[in-house]
Amino acid sequence: MTLPSAAPSELEQAIDPWLQHMRWRRDFARWRERRLNQEAYQSERLARLEQIAGQVEGLRVLDLGAGMGGFAVATALRGARVVACEYNPAYCRITALRAERHRLSLPVINAAGETLPLPDASFDAVVCWDVIEHVQSPDRVLGEIARVLRPGGVALVTVINRRAWVDPHYHMRGINWLPRPLAEWLIARRGRSKRHAAFRDMQRLSDMHYFVYHDFVALAARHGFHVRDLREEELRRGTLYSPKPLRRIARAALRLLGLELASYRLQRNWFTGMFELGLVKQ
Template identity: 45%
Template sequence: MDTADCIGETNMVVDTNETRLIEQIDHWVKPMNWRPDYASWREKRIWQERYQAERLALIERFGGELANTRILEISCGMGGTLVALAQAGAQPVATEFNRDYCQISKLRAARYDLNLPILNAVGEAVPFADNSFDLAICWDIVEHVQDPAAMLAELRRVIRPGGRVLLTIINRWAWRDPHYHIRGINWLPRTLADRLVANRLKTKQAMGLQDRQCLSEMHYYTMNQFRDLAQHHGFKVADMEALDIQHGSKRRAKGFKGKLRDLAYRLKLGLPAYYLYRDWVKGTYELVLW
């Protein structure tokens, strides 16, 4: 076989992998075609690794230097952050409960000839030895696991002394629900909220996919509730955005919310205004545990 044949076969494998990757992503994103920005949103899912600069900057700011850092990502989803971390020089390892997402993440990594460890596992039973990692990332997963307390115990076990955990949690009183995009739903009794969700065509159940939990099955927390839970497992907790405000760094905000934020800064009320917004409006908290 000559060189041209080898190149041709390699290109065929790459093309096949790329086709499989897009087909598998489409299977999971098509139920969201109600979104006005669906075309661009879908494109960002297909090329997720290209849109991670802001997240990588956040991880580095609160988790430390990425190069040669052993990082555990719990629930890597479709693998965008995982691949971007590897490209930035980190040593990432991932778990993911959804087998399809595991395959998507592996195909995404294969785009760049990366062979990243991606294990089909749950956050409550991490298949690694004690003190294995410098940093753990748990984005958009706490609300979905069966037992958040068990996951926190596992994180405490696998993170080395002095290591950190970066995670997000959903505010129990989030005004616009981050999953169902319905305003005010978290201020309703959960049984009524579930009925409202069931009547909307924005659910994956209505579109033929059964992966999404009922709102009443997910774990949302107030800041104090989650802080108490984390402290019970030996963690200290800090709010990333509050830390940014304390250090004079402003997060971007557009429209009316941005104008209110800028007014609060001018009045020297940035932090109190943020705490009020955080507790009663904000959808997702970004936290650092150590």
């Protein structure tokens, strides 16, 4: 994707206050650049959408918890009819600014996922990236996703593993295996607390909603969803990519022994940081 040449100074000014709490990252400069130009780094997520929903062009897509708007803008540029919904008003402004830099007319709604001001059965797909852990009620959010999807519609969601060995938010090993008060003391000790960040709610580890895999599958089923593990589907097709050579060798050995799927499910249940799931409305 080619970005406009004009420097997005207004966009930078809007985004930067929301990044300062992550200055402890060694790759902060590169991470910040990816936030500023977020729409240029959505190829993997667009591939996930195609994996479960087919051709993106023409799809009616709700980006629920759109954040800074990178995926919503990238999907609209691919020809989808996108509505961005975001609870944080500052993020709504950032999404609007990002759409403006591409001259897109992108509807942006400031609303909570538990009470969507949208009609029933109005979308083919709902995308909910890095959101479930931060909402007040995952149960109500799933109910709303089911309501706004057409029959046979799909949702793409990410869910944090309660047993994640490396926490996806704080990038620390083992804290999800500790009592929450001790884990939060260690987070503060390492200088990774979000206490002085611009965020104000559902950001402390003890406030967030993490799930054991089968518990989330059961919750989704109560709202009429069939759950697809998108990484497991890739593994079965032989297209699941491992960036580390040693991991690729280990997986090849497990495949020869007929243990690759069992090993994957063991890792998913006890160690992996995040589940990437497709929910199909029955």
